[in-house]
Amino acid sequence: MFLSDYLDYTLKKLKANVANILTLTNLSLGGFSVLATLKGQLHMSVLLIFLAAFVDRFDGAVARRLNIESELGKQLDSMSDIISFGVAPALLMYQGLFHEFGAPGAVFTILYVACGAFRLARFNITENNGYFSGLPITAAGVLMTLGYLAIPYVPPQSFMFLALMLSFLMVGTFKLKKI
Numbered sequence: 001m002f003l004s005d006y007l008d009y010t011l012k013k014l015k016a017n018v019a020n021i022l023t024l025t026n027l028s029l030g031g032f033s034v035l036a037t038l039k040g041q042l043h044m045s046v047l048l049i050f051l052a053a054f055v056d057r058f059d060g061a062v063a064r065r066l067n068i069e070s071e072l073g074k075q076l077d078s079m080s081d082i083i084s085f086g087v088a089p090a091l092l093m094y095q096g097l098f099h100e101f102g103a104p105g106a107v108f109t110i111l112y113v114a115c116g117a118f119r120l121a122r123f124n125i126t127e128n129n130g131y132f133s134g135l136p137i138t139a140a141g142v143l144m145t146l147g148y149l150a151i152p153y154v155p156p157q158s159f160m161f162l163a164l165m166l167s168f169l170m171v172g173t174f175k176l177k178k179i
Contacts, residue, residue: 015068017068018066019062019063019068019069019073020059020073022055022058022059023076023080024080025055026055026077026080027076027083027084029048029049029051029052029084030080030083030085030087030088031083032048033048033049033084033088034083034088034091036048037095042095042096046092048088049084049089049145056077056085057138059073060077074124075124078121078123078124081138081141082116082120084138084141085116085137085142086112086116087113089112089140089142089148090110090112090163091109092144093109093112093144093147093148094109097151097156097159098163100156101156101160108160108167109163111163111167112140112144114167115166115167115170116140116141116170118171119135119171122134122171128178130177130178131176131177131178132177132178133172133173134170134172135166135169135170135172140166143162144162144166
């Protein structure tokens with residue numbers, strides 16, 4: 001009887017944390033992306049950001065489906081998202097292009113991260129009712145990362161504009177329906 005109780009307890013704990021495990025996977029992929037960028041492995045960084053976005057797509061859905069949403073999970077998701085879709089894409093663009101612009105490149109890099117953090121904080125303290133306010137940081141991070149892939153084909157100044165637009169869209173107050 002003891003083994004069966006232990007297995008039941010373990011399965012309940014696993015079920016209760018499966019969304020957090022997905023969120024921590026997202027965070028880990030973002031962290032590895034940052035490390036890859038620092039090592040000059042920019043294409044690997046791109047892949048890791050896209051994998052983080054794929055995993056991020058499921059953590060909230062799993063939490064809702066299993067009825068295990070929690071305030072901890074919400075905060076953990078935001079901490080993970082700022083790394084995977086704020087810091088990782090910004091650092092990728094900085095290493096890939098923005099560093100060539102000197103101080104303005106650094107300012108646009110930090111502005112993007114700051115607006116992403118602001119957007120996540122605002123999301124966590126407001127009632128969402130099925131809508132996002134402003135562009136979700138995951139979408140902004142994926143667009144910034146896609147921008148990196150376009151560097152050989154687009155004038156360099158265009159990416160400063162991209163970073164600026166994504167920053168403003170994240171802190172915008174327009175509503176987007178959640179899907």
